[in-house]
Amino acid sequence: MRSSGLADALVLGGVTLYATPVVWQLATSLTASGDPADVMAGLSLAHYRAVLGASPMPRALANSVGIAAAVTLLAAALAAPAAYALARLPVAGRRLLLLGIVLSTALPTVATVAPLYLIVRALGLRDTWLAVILADTSFALPLSIWLVVGFIREIPRELEEAAAVDGAGRLAALRHVLLPVLAPGLAAASLLTFLFAWNEFLLAYTFTATEASRTAPVALALFPGVFETPWGDIAAASMLASLPPILLVLALRRHLVRGLLAGSLKE
Amino acid sequence: MLAVVTVYPIVRVIALSLERRVPIFGIADFVGLANYAFLARDGAFWGAIRVTALFTVASVAAELVLGVAAAVALRAQRRGVAISLSLLLLPWCLPGVVTGRIFEWIYHPSAGLMNRLVAVVASAQPNWLGDPRLALPAVIAADVWRTTPFIALLVYARLVGVPAAVYEAAAVDGAGRGATFWRITLPLLRPVLLVALLFRTLDAVRAFDLMFILTGGGPAGVTETLTLYAYHSLFQTLQLGFGSASAVVVGALVVALAWGHLAATGERDAV
Numbered sequence: 001m002r003s004s005g006l007a008d009a010l011v012l013g014g015v016t017l018y019a020t021p022v023v024w025q026l027a028t029s030l031t032a033s034g035d036p037a038d039v040m041a042g043l044s045l046a047h048y049r050a051v052l053g054a055s056p057m058p059r060a061l062a063n064s065v066g067i068a069a070a071v072t073l074l075a076a077a078l079a080a081p082a083a084y085a086l087a088r089l090p091v092a093g094r095r096l097l098l099l100g101i102v103l104s105t106a107l108p109t110v111a112t113v114a115p116l117y118l119i120v121r122a123l124g125l126r127d128t129w130l131a132v133i134l135a136d137t138s139f140a141l142p143l144s145i146w147l148v149v150g151f152i153r154e155i156p157r158e159l160e161e162a163a164a165v166d167g168a169g170r171l172a173a174l175r176h177v178l179l180p181v182l183a184p185g186l187a188a189a190s191l192l193t194f195l196f197a198w199n200e201f202l203l204a205y206t207f208t209a210t211e212a213s214r215t216a217p218v219a220l221a222l223f224p225g226v227f228e229t230p231w232g233d234i235a236a237a238s239m240l241a242s243l244p245p246i247l248l249v250l251a252l253r254r255h256l257v258r259g260l261l262a263g264s265l266k267e
Numbered sequence: 268m269l270a271v272v273t274v275y276p277i278v279r280v281i282a283l284s285l286e287r288r289v290p291i292f293g294i295a296d297f298v299g300l301a302n303y304a305f306l307a308r309d310g311a312f313w314g315a316i317r318v319t320a321l322f323t324v325a326s327v328a329a330e331l332v333l334g335v336a337a338a339v340a341l342r343a344q345r346r347g348v349a350i351s352l353s354l355l356l357l358p359w360c361l362p363g364v365v366t367g368r369i370f371e372w373i374y375h376p377s378a379g380l381m382n383r384l385v386a387v388v389a390s391a392q393p394n395w396l397g398d399p400r401l402a403l404p405a406v407i408a409a410d411v412w413r414t415t416p417f418i419a420l421l422v423y424a425r426l427v428g429v430p431a432a433v434y435e436a437a438a439v440d441g442a443g444r445g446a447t448f449w450r451i452t453l454p455l456l457r458p459v460l461l462v463a464l465l466f467r468t469l470d471a472v473r474a475f476d477l478m479f480i481l482t483g484g485g486p487a488g489v490t491e492t493l494t495l496y497a498y499h500s501l502f503q504t505l506q507l508g509f510g511s512a513s514a515v516v517v518g519a520l521v522v523a524l525a526w527g528h529l530a531a532t533g534e535r536d537a538v
Contacts, residue, residue, distance in 0.1 A: 004345045011344045014337075015354040021412065022357055024380050025369045035378065099529075100274075106525040107277070108473035110494045111518030114501055114511045115279035121290075138276065199362035201476045206502065217364035221480055231372055238365045249360040250353055260420065 022242075025235045034232030047236035056211045057237050060219030064198055065244070067129050067215060071136045071197035072190050075144045078137075080186065083148035084174070088157075098149070104142040109202045112138075120207050131207040132215065136200055140193045147192070147259060151185030152178075188259030191252050195245055216241040277518075284515045288508035302512035312513065314488055315496035321403065322492060323471040326410045330467055331460065333411065334418025339452070341419065342426045352423075355416040363413075367480025370409040371396070374481075396482050399489045406481055406490050410474060418463045425459040426452070458532075465528040472521055493517045 027036035032044035051057045085091055086098060116135050125131040155178065163173035204215040214222070220241050223234050249256055287298045306312045341351055358366070373380045374395035382392045395405040433455075437447045475494045478484060484491030484499065491499075497517055501510030 008344050008346050011340050011351060012347050014340065015351045018412075019354050019357055020380075021369050021373055022361070024373060028372065036380075037383075102529070103522050103525050104277075106469050106521050108475075108494060108517055108521055110473075110475060110497045110501075111514045111521075112276035112280050113498075114283055114507045114514060115276040117501075118279075118283075118290075118507070119276075195360060199364075201362070201364050201479070202498070217362045217476075220362075220368060221364050223368075231375075231378070234368055235372065238368045242361050242365050245360040245362065246357065249356050253349075253353065253356065256356070257420065257424065260417075 025238055028232055029235035029239050031232070034230070034235070047232040048240075050230075050233050051236045051240065055224070055233065055237065056214065056219045056222075057216070057240060059211045060214050060216045061240060063129065063213055064216040064241075067132050067136070067204075067213075068194050068197040068244075070129070070133045071140055072194045074133065074137050075140045075193045076186060076190050078141060079144035079148050079189065080182075083145050083152055084178075086145070087149045087152040088160075098146075101142045101146050105146060107139070107142075109139060109200070113203060113206055116203070117206060126207060127209040127213050129213055132204050132213060135203040135207060136197045139200075139203070140196050143196075144189045144193055147189040148182070148185060151182055151189075154185075155181050184255065184258065187252070188255045191248065191255055192259045194248065198245055280511050280518070281515055283508055283511035286508040286511075287506075288511075289504075289506055298508070302509045305509065306512055306516070311488060311491070312496060315491050315493045318403065318488075318490060319472060319492045319494075322407060322410070322474070322490075323468060325404075326407045326414070326471050327464065327467045329407070329411045330415045330418050331463065333415045334463070335422055335456065335460070337415065337419035338422035338426055339448070341423050352420070355419055357416075358413050359416040359420075361413070363476030364480055366409060366413050367477050370405075370412075370477075371481055374405055397486055399486050402482055402486055402490050406478055409477055409481065410471070413477075414467060414470065418467065421459055421463050422456060425456055429455055461528070461532055465525065468524060469521055472517070472524070493520075 024036055027039040028034055029047050030043045030045070031038045031041075032046050034047070086094060091097065113135075116138070120126055120131045120135070125134075159177055159181065160173050163177040164170070168176065198215075199217060200215075201217045201221065205218050205221065208214045208218055211219075220234070220237050223230075223237055225234075284302055285297060285299055287294060287296045287301070337355070341348060341355075344351060361369075372378075376382060376392060376394045376397070379395075381395060385392065393401055395401050429452075433451060434447065437451055442450065473494060474492060475498070478490050478492060478495055479498075482490040484495045493513065494517055497510055497513040500506055500513055
């Protein structure tokens, strides 16, 4: 094709231009004045020092890491056996269950936040990690199960049957035969769960009250400003809150694409 | 387990919606459908339905068109596709609150990027989020920016799967670029576009973070979607019963959309 180099440059230029809002925020965070136009005059880490030294952000980032990791582990641990049962075992009412699971992946968080709020209050869990972890998991679980069911169905049954013939018990066959083949699929589902839990705002905002459990998005939404809005500090806090999802997506792009495609292109 | 964490809250929210429940006063009475009757009479509720419909239709339409255009451009790219994909995923993976904060700053009346660009061509300095005529389009633009990459990625993945022979045959038959796109590419994309349409419509109806950060539903309610309306009635006044009624409406709407899609595309049988 003629001038394919030019076409490539145009597309790359286009996607770079598309990232302008992020670049603008990054430039804001790196200038002492908080005015991105000054970015040529010299970079400064003053806003990062302010955010990391004297704001609720460090604690919120730690909360987010703990909560998102726990949700990811919990959802994977629950989704894998549930998905196996739905994909392989003669479960009564399986079609109805699967339909319910697909439909509940569509449920908005605001729909059930009120009963979850009452449960959290009744259990005395307000403002704890556990409240956010349980609420997030209840929303992450249906999609995880649905994705993993699809991944298990792609694996030929013969694999497990062969293991059974070789004298392996069902559990041993699962651990040594099915789990290794399923690992990339589980990784894809876990990545989506982690991103959901890290980015989730409504539930975390409702169930937290102090720095003890506020997640990064909540702390960013409530970022303190006394007389005027500290745009430079907010920009630095935004970049810090975005770093984990950005790094994960860049590192695990292939897994992510697999998960997204599996979730949307069910045949 | 699933029954406990997912089904119980659904049953409970429906029960709650039939109660007058204000925990701070210890009120919990069964009132039947009174909350729904009040909803039907509340002008703000119908306003929220209108805003949700406008937001959903406008943002999903824009995302589909831009997403397909981006995917076709990506498919034509020879080198650097990995870089393009990574850059495109950037807006998609950011927390919604971060996107809200980014656009709040971009729309800032005096120091924002938008008005710096506007100043180059005009003397007006619009207040993007404060002007009732501009606030909803401004929020929609932020949503389009955030979610177009998802559609671009889905469509791109489908385009990669189309054998080159299909296009070569079209070229041999003398089909031009336009004809190839309308007659071959678009029909091939139909299934993936239907899926993208469903996913994005659900997400748009469920959207919350962006408006919460950017406008809080204002000015004068012009950006108050159903989700914000439900959240406000739930937690600003802690009327859990009445708020639950509006939450049930949002949930039922979304589930009905998903069900309708499954039924229409016959994917219910794939379940």
